Amino acid sequence: MKMIVNxxxxxxxxxxRTHIMGVINxxxxxxxxxxxxxxxDEAVAFGLQMAEDGADFLDVGGExxxxxxxxxxxxxxxxxxxxxxxxxSKSTDIPISIDTYKASIAEAALEAGALMINDISAxxxxxxxxxxxxxxxxxxxxxxxxxxxxxxQKNPTYDDVVQEIFRYFEACIASAEQAGVKRQxxxxxxxxxxxxxxxxxxxxxxxxxxxxxxxxxILIGASRKSLIQRVLDLPxxxxxxxxxxxxxxAALNGAHILRVHDVKAARRAAAIADHYLQKRI
Numbered sequence: 001m002k003m004i005v006n007x008x009x010x011x012x013x014x015x016x017r018t019h020i021m022g023v024i025n026x027x028x029x030x031x032x033x034x035x036x037x038x039x040x041d042e043a044v045a046f047g048l049q050m051a052e053d054g055a056d057f058l059d060v061g062g063e064x065x066x067x068x069x070x071x072x073x074x075x076x077x078x079x080x081x082x083x084x085x086x087x088x089s090k091s092t093d094i095p096i097s098i099d100t101y102k103a104s105i106a107e108a109a110l111e112a113g114a115l116m117i118n119d120i121s122a123x124x125x126x127x128x129x130x131x132x133x134x135x136x137x138x139x140x141x142x143x144x145x146x147x148x149x150x151x152x153q154k155n156p157t158y159d160d161v162v163q164e165i166f167r168y169f170e171a172c173i174a175s176a177e178q179a180g181v182k183r184q185x186x187x188x189x190x191x192x193x194x195x196x197x198x199x200x201x202x203x204x205x206x207x208x209x210x211x212x213x214x215x216x217x218i219l220i221g222a223s224r225k226s227l228i229q230r231v232l233d234l235p236x237x238x239x240x241x242x243x244x245x246x247x248x249x250a251a252l253n254g255a256h257i258l259r260v261h262d263v264k265a266a267r268r269a270a271a272i273a274d275h276y277l278q279k280r281i
Contacts, residue, residue: 003217003256004184005139007095007115012056014217014256017279018270021057021097021259022050023223026080031066032224032236035261043084044091051094054267057116058092059259060084060109061099065120067153067193077105082112089113097141103128110136120145120194122172123179134180141187141219142172146195156195162207165190169214187257189219193226201227205246208253220250221259223266244269252277 003014024047025035037043047058062080063072085096097116098109103126106117122142123129133140144165146156158164169188190204211218228242240262247258247266251273260266
């Protein structure tokens with residue numbers, strides 16, 4: 001089945017190979033210190049290096065959503081991301097995604113050159129986000145989260161985590177379509193680490209093919225997260241090999257996009273997975 005995503009003038013057939021989204025955290029407090037870029041020039045240089053290393057998308061965020069994190073003001077978030085998006089959009093043709101759940105931030109970012117929205121709330125936290133996405137006709141990542149970042153890891157429970165997330169996506173997709181967002185613009189992200197215990201995350205990866213029935217591309221963001229840290233008993237700074245392992249498994253199980261901190265390593269691992277699956281690389 002073809003999975004086509006249109007970003008501005010670029011069209012991606014996600015069924016031909018696994019695509020890579022590079023993470024640019026314009027924050028001082030993201031969980032992985034190696035991803036933090038608080039200066040505009042550093043963030044832009046980091047993004048351009050990711051583009052050179054093989055990124056298909058660049059995801060720029062100005063508010064950490066790590067477990068226990070507090071939100072920042074809209075002005076602070078704008079100050080962090082807009083100069084980076086403006087500079088990157090003039091320096092590379094790699095599509096830029098804005099990682100936010102706030103409609104005002106998303107709109108400013110789209111006006112500044114972003115072409116995609118990555119919303120951890122699946123358009124639920126801000127009532128204006130669905131109509132904004134419809135108006136701009138841009139791709140949107142709908143992520144599953146149980147609760148909000150501040151309390152999401154306080155005893156999350158599920159009877160069947162894969163089935164519950166599947167039903168959540170069915171409802172979110174229906175809501176987005178009612179607001180005028182076309183299904184072919186939607187990408188689903190099961191939200192590794194967002195209101196999940198260790199084994200919930202592995203159940204999601206094992207059951208990833210279940211989400212193919214939604215007829216939307218699947219994004220996985222597991223890079224250096226706790227599902228790797230806890231198994232290896234290592235800090236995120238030492239989890240690149242574990243990330244390659246889990247991302248390769250995700251690609252083999254049906255992920256179309258891998259959201260990563262280490263683009264070159266992910267690109268090479270995905271090439272092997274794609275060759276195994278007999279995708280064109």
